[in-house]
Amino acid sequence: MTHPHALAQSVEVLAFDVFGTVVDWHGSIVRELRALHPQVDADAFASAWRAGYGPSMQRVASQAGPAWVRVDELHRQILDEILPRFGLDALDEAQRRHLNRAWHRLDPWPDSVPALQRLKQRFTVCTLSNGDIGLLTHMAKRAGLPWDCILSADVFRAYKPDPAVYTGAARVFDVSPAEVMLVAAHGYDLDAARACGLRTAFVERPLEFGPGASAEVRGHERDDLHACDLLDLADKLGA
Amino acid sequence: MTHPHALAQSVEVLAFDVFGTVVDWHGSIVRELRALHPQVDADAFASAWRAGYGPSMQRVASQAGPAWVRVDELHRQILDEILPRFGLDALDEAQRRHLNRAWHRLDPWPDSVPALQRLKQRFTVCTLSNGDIGLLTHMAKRAGLPWDCILSADVFRAYKPDPAVYTGAARVFDVSPAEVMLVAAHGYDLDAARACGLRTAFVERPLEFGPGASAEVRGHERDDLHACDLLDLADKLGA
Incomplete structure (x- = not known):
């Protein structure tokens, strides 16, 4: 893990997986x-x-x-x-x-909106989802998710975990992959992003699959950050 | 011209040209x-x-x-x-x-931000610009332009006035072209949008090319609405 303070200095864009990570489908x-x-x-x-x-x-x-x-x-x-x-x-x-x-009409997790409001003071916050732009726009409008920009599979004509999506996010903002951090609750997504040179933050969403089902657990070693929710991520990034 | 009240009922998405129409380049x-x-x-x-x-x-x-x-x-x-x-x-x-x-770092016209805040209560407001997503995102973030979504030429791999851009905006939101209204200060853009079945609103921007230069003047007959600025547009659409 890179020290969180150094990370916050080097990252410009936080790209969020949406289903499960930001909203409680x-x-x-x-x-x-x-x-x-x-x-x-x-x-x-x-x-x-x-x-x-x-x-x-x-x-x-x-x-x-x-x-x-x-x-x-x-x-x-x-x-x-x-x-x-x-x-x-x-x-x-x-x-x-x-x-x-x-x-x-998916509802955000309770921490999502206040955390994004804090994070967008310091970073560009965007979606990076396999959902399409229209769906993500409707969702954001209803839920009050304050995205700076909605990026999705249809912008890149490829679905995650295709590398075109991750490298595309960096290209859109004219930054290097290491200046983009993917925030997600799913290892396959984070692993694919890291393979493209992005930074990664794992967010725990123990209730993603419902109260009875088990959600993904992930060790600390592979990701640059590990957060228990998005407010914790904002804390760790000094936002 | 369709009656403004009926228009406001039938339109779901307001798609804005940006350079000149929303910001004072x-x-x-x-x-x-x-x-x-x-x-x-x-x-x-x-x-x-x-x-x-x-x-x-x-x-x-x-x-x-x-x-x-x-x-x-x-x-x-x-x-x-x-x-x-x-x-x-x-x-x-x-x-x-x-x-x-x-x-x-272009500044919005003084009416742009307050008008978009009103309009987005009632409509989905998005950009429809030849500028790219990264530029438009940086501009919106600095200027406080409250877009629901940033659509641009790079989403559609075509530049305005290519029909793919206008029909693409309707497709993104899964609506008919007549449910999208292009808002612009330029006739070539509005004419191309209308040819694709979109509604159109012309906005006067007499200072677009500077205080000494003449800007585009346009009659009322071709567009569904003619507004002297975006606050006037919000008034006319009942937003």
Whole structure:
């Protein structure tokens, strides 16, 4: 680990993973589902919906050609697949569209907004997400996430962990990769960023997958910083 | 013209041209130059610098292939060309770099920030500029421009007035072109947006090219709205 003070001096841009790191997708999907369909096991539903996301995204990422699929479309395909399993196959088109937009209405973790407000006084704070610009903009507007800039897979025409996304973030701001720090709750993301020369900060999100499920635990040795939440990150970066 | 009230109901996204429409490039370049090199005709310098921009951009836009040139590089090429004409060829690399970054430090027109704060209560407000994401982010951060999202030519790999930029803005937010309104002080931009089905609002910026020069005047008939500044636009859209 580099000394946090030296880190804060050398980093210009903090790029944040969003789903799980900044917003609580599991709790938010559970909240929406309980309000609409209280008879359903909302925990299992949220987990099933998200579980389909990785494979869907890999399928899209592995396809050649210029085709670009919105995250909304991926979420919708998975939703249509899982609805029958939860006894919700009677949902009509309008109800499915509304439910699918729940991913635009994810709530931030309680520390996210106050921490970003502090961090943006000192750093450029941006998203670096596989979510698309439209979804991330709607989410930020509703949740009050004060991004300086929304960067996402669709800007780079590549999904994380493709190196083009991480090096692209540095190129956008005309800085070296070491002047960008990825902040994420997921090792695969941080490892890919580090391989591109970015700094990395791991954030603990023990509730990412719900109260009963275990979230990723990660040792201190690989990342430049290890924070228990984003306010802790702001403290450690002197912001 | 559609009735302003009906317009406000049907529009979701306000996409803003930036240089000239939201920020005062001429006055800001003059300010920087006067502070650094008071002996130079700052008015003429600002005009010469900007005059090179259109042709440079057209040169880049007409080139085939995936090459993408940052606006910083275009500005720098023009700067290097014009410095001798103004007796500034002795500027060293650091001075040239600093001066070139003046385009990141453009001041907003006095109405821009308060108007955007009002407009974003009701609409998604984003940039739609040929400037790149990094430049626009730095500018917004310094000037306090409260964008929900920064969209620019580099997101779409095309420069305005290429239709890909205008239709791209609608696609990003998953809305129809008629739900996006381009706000600009330049007819060529508004005309191209309208040809793609966007709504258009012309904003008068009589001082865009400096106090002595004439700026674009435009009749009322072609655009959905005509505003004397962005606060007037907010009034007309009921924001």
